[in-house]
Structures are given as structure tokens and as C-alpha cells.
Amino acid sequence: MNDRLVPVTPSLRRKLKSSFQQQFKSTEDFLLRWTQQADALGKSPLEADIENILYSQTQSTCVYWIINGVCQLLLHRPYRDNSLKQIPLSLKQELHNKFYQQFKVQGEIAWGEFAVAWGKHLNDSDPPRHQTLRNFLTNEERNSCEHWLVDGLCHLLLDRSFDECMEQGLENSTKLPSSASHSSKSNSQSIIPIGFDTIRWVGRNALVAKLEHQLQEDGRILSIVGMTGIGKTSLAMRLTVEPSLAIKFQESYTVNLDRTLSNFWEIARQLLGERIAQEEQLQKEPDLLVQAVVDKLRSQPCLLILDMLEEVLESDGEGSHQFSEPLFTKFFEQIVKAQQMLSRIILTSQDLPPAIAEGRYPSRAHIERLKGLEETEALELFETWDVHILEEVDLENLKRIIRVYEGHPLALRVIAGEIRMPPYNGDVRAYWYDYGDEITAVESMKDVTEERSREDKPRLDRYSIGLTDLVKKRIDRTFTRLYKAEPLACLMLCQGAVYRRAVERSAWLLMISEHSHEAQASAFQSLQRRFLLEEEYTERKVLYRLHSLIRRVALDRLAQLEVEVLPL
Incomplete structure (x- = not known):
């Protein structure tokens, strides 16, 4: 057991506290969960140890094994020493x-x-x-x-x-001859670039060309939106290396937004430099800080990527979103209103951003919703991962996987990586032998005559370690965020998960018929603005359903939400 003291920063404490409040009702519940996972985490700490980590204003260190266990349970990752x-x-x-x-x-x-x-x-x-x-x-x-x-x-x-x-x-250094310790820097081997700017990209070529054209013209703010893992950040990165954009915008900045931080100040620090951003006058008058950032973007051609915009959005109580930091509203309005703007901004978000300047500049602010890859694009993804099709049965099995996952890029990349690595070593049939039943089970659910079921247990997000760690946990975070912001919309989502096929909007509203029509409509709009509903267009009407990856997590949470949210 590692008893060395490690730092607990205020930022880490805020993240842990927020996650704790979302997942547990008391310290006793937390310690019970720890005990259930004692084989992996070790013996359970004292209640006082947990409360010191979460609430202490003076204690800035903790023994490693305790804080590591807390991070594993609350953040689903080990402790990170940022020193x-x-x-x-x-x-x-x-x-x-x-x-x-x-x-x-x-x-x-x-x-x-x-x-x-x-x-x-x-x-x-x-x-x-x-x-x-x-x-x-x-x-x-x-x-x-x-x-x-x-x-x-x-x-x-x-x-x-x-x-x-x-x-x-x-x-080793103590064993070197004395002459070796005086070798010049010019004789040392330099770091060779390894192609980090080369993105492993397949498909969506027409979309890339369209968005590149918009950014070259008057499109100042591009919002790439969609469900978690659908490829928003990858598309943003792909655009940064498009030759025409790379030449035009030689300064590129990426800011990963985090609701526990002062995000606009981080943008200012990157664009202006820490010394300028910390000038006393700018700190005292935030409007001047916004103006300084806008002036930099207006006068110098930069490409600014703001990743995970949902981190700075909050519900406005009416099914829409607003910025949790008001400076963002002023910032984006000044960007679209400026007579001249040499820079461009790319946003990625799981939630629909608020309308900028009340939507008066449609050519300057564009929203692009991403969906899954087409079948041919997804097959190309497997090929680029050295998953080779040796026989017709391999091709058919890959197509079945792609259809069931609806071309979801993250899930397909995880599966491709698993097939490529030991023990499968690129053998599609060996992978199908282990997991083909999971795909067949989901196909069967869609073919049965019964339209509704609460008992379906699709395992698309969890049948392997990679899917559990890299897909399911991201979907879990999406649900947690929705429940915290709008519990009624979360209930509608989970109750709608009983449908095996797409149904009309009115069927979704009936899920929460105990509430007013205004509340029903607001909840439905909230799900639309978070891109948690998939549309299917039929003759003269639109039907709605959940993505295959979302449905299981929704069904898992249904019973608990019916108790917590439905009126008595």
C-alpha cells in the first residue's frame, strides 16, 4: 500500500465533490461501494479521510492509496499527479x-x-x-x-x-566514462516528428469540403454538434490540417473547456499571453478582456477551437441552453457583429448552443450536426486499422456490426482496435466467435413484433473491456449531466427507451402525461437540443427513437427515475 503524500489541488477537489454529489447520497454509501470493490482498491479508508478530501479548505495533501481509490470511484480513472x-x-x-x-x-x-x-x-x-x-x-x-x-x-x-x-x-550515468558526460548538445539525437498532425481520417470528404468552403467565406463560427463519440473533435482537428485553412490561419489554438474552470480567462491567456491576460485593468473589467480577445482575432488570422462547449452551457428552464459564463455571450456576439473578422472559430458540443445575436447573422454562424458513418466509410475505417476481409463471411459480419452500431465512429474504432490487437490479431471470425451473439441479440430485438419492452438488455456499450471503458462511461456521463440539469427530460428519455422502433412525437409526450403539455414539449425539445433523439423520415411524418448505444443505459435507469421524478 502506497502511503506517500501527494497534492490535492482545488480543481481536483471540485471535480471530486461534484461527482460525489451526483453519484452518492452520503459518505456511508460511498464507503459501501469502496468495500464492494476492495479487491481492486484495497481496504476501506475512514469516513473522515473521505470528508477531508471533499470538503477540507486547509488540507492540501493526501496519502496516495486513498486519493487514488477516490479518483477511481468518482472519476473512473487513477489519481493524476500534475506536478x-x-x-x-x-x-x-x-x-x-x-x-x-x-x-x-x-x-x-x-x-x-x-x-x-x-x-x-x-x-x-x-x-x-x-x-x-x-x-x-x-x-x-x-x-x-x-x-x-x-x-x-x-x-x-x-x-x-x-x-x-x-x-x-x-x-547508467554513473557507469559512463568521464568524457561522455561532456558531449555537446549537437551530438544528441533530436526528436523526430511522428505525424501528430496527421489525422487517421476516413469518409465525410464532401462534408469537409463544404465546411472548408464556409470557413474560407464569411462563416466565422462553425458549431459541430452531435452525441458523444460521434466524431466532433476529430472533424474539428481534420479541418485544422486542411491545406487551404492551414495556410490561411497559421496561428491555431485549442481550448478544452471545463465547467470547473474560468474558461474565458483560459481563452484570453492562450490568445493574449498570460502576462497581458493578467493585467490588473483587464482583470477588474471583464468587458475589456473580451474586447482584447476580439481585437486579436479581428486583426490576426487565427483558428480557434473550443472543444466540449457543453461544459459552459446550462439549462434556461425552458428546454433551451444559455452560457454559464455571460462573457461568452458578449464574445460570440462581437465576433459575428464585427465589420471585419480575419479569424474563425470552431465549436464542438453535445448540446445545441444558444442562438448568437438572436440569429441575425445566419451566414456567419453555422451549425453542423454529425451522425454515424455510412457503411462504405465504416468499412474503410476497419481497413485503415488493418482489419482485413479474407472471406465473404468477414465482410457480412463487419456490415452487421456497422448497422447495429449505426456507424458510430468511436464504438467502431474501439472494435477495430480490439480486432487488430491480440488475441484476435486481425481475425474477424475469431472476434465474431466471441461477440457475435451480442450483435445477433440486438438484431433480434428489432425484428420482434412487440413494439415495446422494458426487459431488453442490449450490451452494445459493454460487452468488451474497451467498449465499457471508452464508450459506456462516456454515455453514463451524458445521462448524469442530463439528469442533473433536467430530470423530467431524463425521465422521458428513459421511458421512451421501451420502444424498439421509432414512434411519433405524440407517443414521446405521453411518456410524461402526468405533467402539463408545456412541460412535455419543453422536455422533448431538451432531448432534441442535446441530440439524444434520432429522426426517421417516412411519408408525411417524422418518427423518433433512441440510438442503439443510448437505449441500454436508459433502460437501466428507468426504474430509479420513475421513483425519483414521477409525481406521487
Whole structure:
């Protein structure tokens, strides 16, 4: 048991507290869950230990094994020590080379395979972002890194901890001849770029061309929206490397939004520099800070990506969304109203953003909803992952997987990564032998004559470790966010999950018929604005259903929500 003291930052404490309040009613419930997972987490800590982590204003450290267990239960990942560590060039080069050897396929980085490997090896369902790795591994001037990242890379790529690597390096350095310690920097091996800017991209070529044209013209704000894992961030990254855009916007910034932080200040810090953003006058008068950021974007051609905009949105109580930080409203309005604007902004969001400037500038603010890949695009995805079709039965099984998952890119990337890696080693039939029954079961549910069932148990989001860690947990977070913001809409979603096929809007409203018609309509609109309903167009009417990946999680939560939300 590791008893070393590690820091607990205010930001981490806020995240843990927020997750605790969403998942548990009391510390006793939390400790009961810990006891149930004692084989993985170890002995249960004291109640006072948990309360100190969540609520203490003075205690800034904790023993590692306790805070690690708390992070595992509340954040579904290990504890992350964000303290900076100096990284010897030799170790950085070794990590770079190992990463290159293991995850570069056909000249491109296999990000999905890396995410699966990180999750399995480190029991961490939240792998580092592409930009984070790029900034560390390809920047020759950067000789420091957060401990959690370099330690994870050492475990994954070198099968030993960062501390063990440092100890081994120190031992080796004591064995070198004295002349070796004076070698010049020019003789050291430089970091070789490994193609982090090359995105493993398939399909959607017509969409990329359309969006590129809009950004080249007067489209100032592009909002890419859709359900979790549908490829919003990947599309945004793909646009940044489109040659015409890369030439026009040579400055590119990416800000990952987080509801626990002051997000607009982070945007200002990246665009203006920390020294300018912290000037006393700008800190005292936020409107001036907004104006300074807008002036930078107006006068210099930049491409600004704001990822996960849903983190700064909140319900307005009427089925729509508003910004939790009012500065965003002023910022976006000034962007579309400005007479001249050299920069462009790309937003990604699971929720529909509020109308900018009351929608008076439609050519300057465009919303693009993403759905799943077409069958041919999804087959190309499997091919780029070295999943080869050897016989006709392999092709048919892959097509069945694609249809059941409705072309969901994240789920298909996870499956492709699992097929490519041991023990399947690219053998589609071996994978189907293990998991084909799960696909067949979902197909059968759609074919039965009964339209409704509360007892269906599709397992598309959880039948393998990769799907559980990288797909199910993301869908769980979507439900948690919906329930916290709009419990009635969440109840409608879960009750509508009993439908095996698409039904009319009126059938969805009847799910919560105990409430007023206004409340029913508001809840339905909320589900639409969060892209949790799939539309099917038939002759003269539109039908609505849940995505295959959403339905199981909704059914799992139905009974509890009926108790908590339905009126007595």
C-alpha cells in the first residue's frame, strides 16, 4: 500500500465533490461501494479521510492509496499527479521511439488503438488528448512534463514507472566514462516528428469540403454538434490540417473547456499571453478582456477551437441552453457583429448552443450536426486499422456490426482496435466467435413484433473491456449531466427507451402525461437540443427513437427515475 503524500489541488477537489454529489447520497454509501470493490482498491479508508478530501479548505495533501481509490470511484480513472518533472532527453527520445513503433500504422498515428491500450494497461478510461502528447513528444525545447502523463507513458511503453526509469538512468550515468558526460548538445539525437498532425481520417470528404468552403467565406463560427463519440473533435482537428485553412490561419489554438474552470480567462491567456491576460485593468473589467480577445482575432488570422462547449452551457428552464459564463455571450456576439473578422472559430458540443445575436447573422454562424458513418466509410475505417476481409463471411459480419452500431465512429474504432490487437490479431471470425451473439441479440430485438419492452438488455456499450471503458462511461456521463440539469427530460428519455422502433412525437409526450403539455414539449425539445433523439423520415411524418448505444443505459435507469421524478 502506497502511503506517500501527494497534492490535492482545488480543481481536483471540485471535480471530486461534484461527482460525489451526483453519484452518492452520503459518505456511508460511498464507503459501501469502496468495500464492494476492495479487491481492486484495497481496504476501506475512514469516513473522515473521505470528508477531508471533499470538503477540507486547509488540507492540501493526501496519502496516495486513498486519493487514488477516490479518483477511481468518482472519476473512473487513477489519481493524476500534475506536478512537473524534468525529463532527460534520453528518456524522452526512448518514449518517442517506442510510441512511434507501437502506434504508427501506415504512416499515421492509431489514436483509437492508443486509447484502448492506455485504458487496458493503466485502468484509465480517460487517455491524454492528442494535443497533450504532441506538445510533449514533438517539442524539442520542452524538457518537463506532468508526472501522471510521463509515468503513464513509461508504464505503457517501457513497462516500468517513471521513478524506476530515472533510477535506472542515474545508475547508467554513473557507469559512463568521464568524457561522455561532456558531449555537446549537437551530438544528441533530436526528436523526430511522428505525424501528430496527421489525422487517421476516413469518409465525410464532401462534408469537409463544404465546411472548408464556409470557413474560407464569411462563416466565422462553425458549431459541430452531435452525441458523444460521434466524431466532433476529430472533424474539428481534420479541418485544422486542411491545406487551404492551414495556410490561411497559421496561428491555431485549442481550448478544452471545463465547467470547473474560468474558461474565458483560459481563452484570453492562450490568445493574449498570460502576462497581458493578467493585467490588473483587464482583470477588474471583464468587458475589456473580451474586447482584447476580439481585437486579436479581428486583426490576426487565427483558428480557434473550443472543444466540449457543453461544459459552459446550462439549462434556461425552458428546454433551451444559455452560457454559464455571460462573457461568452458578449464574445460570440462581437465576433459575428464585427465589420471585419480575419479569424474563425470552431465549436464542438453535445448540446445545441444558444442562438448568437438572436440569429441575425445566419451566414456567419453555422451549425453542423454529425451522425454515424455510412457503411462504405465504416468499412474503410476497419481497413485503415488493418482489419482485413479474407472471406465473404468477414465482410457480412463487419456490415452487421456497422448497422447495429449505426456507424458510430468511436464504438467502431474501439472494435477495430480490439480486432487488430491480440488475441484476435486481425481475425474477424475469431472476434465474431466471441461477440457475435451480442450483435445477433440486438438484431433480434428489432425484428420482434412487440413494439415495446422494458426487459431488453442490449450490451452494445459493454460487452468488451474497451467498449465499457471508452464508450459506456462516456454515455453514463451524458445521462448524469442530463439528469442533473433536467430530470423530467431524463425521465422521458428513459421511458421512451421501451420502444424498439421509432414512434411519433405524440407517443414521446405521453411518456410524461402526468405533467402539463408545456412541460412535455419543453422536455422533448431538451432531448432534441442535446441530440439524444434520432429522426426517421417516412411519408408525411417524422418518427423518433433512441440510438442503439443510448437505449441500454436508459433502460437501466428507468426504474430509479420513475421513483425519483414521477409525481406521487
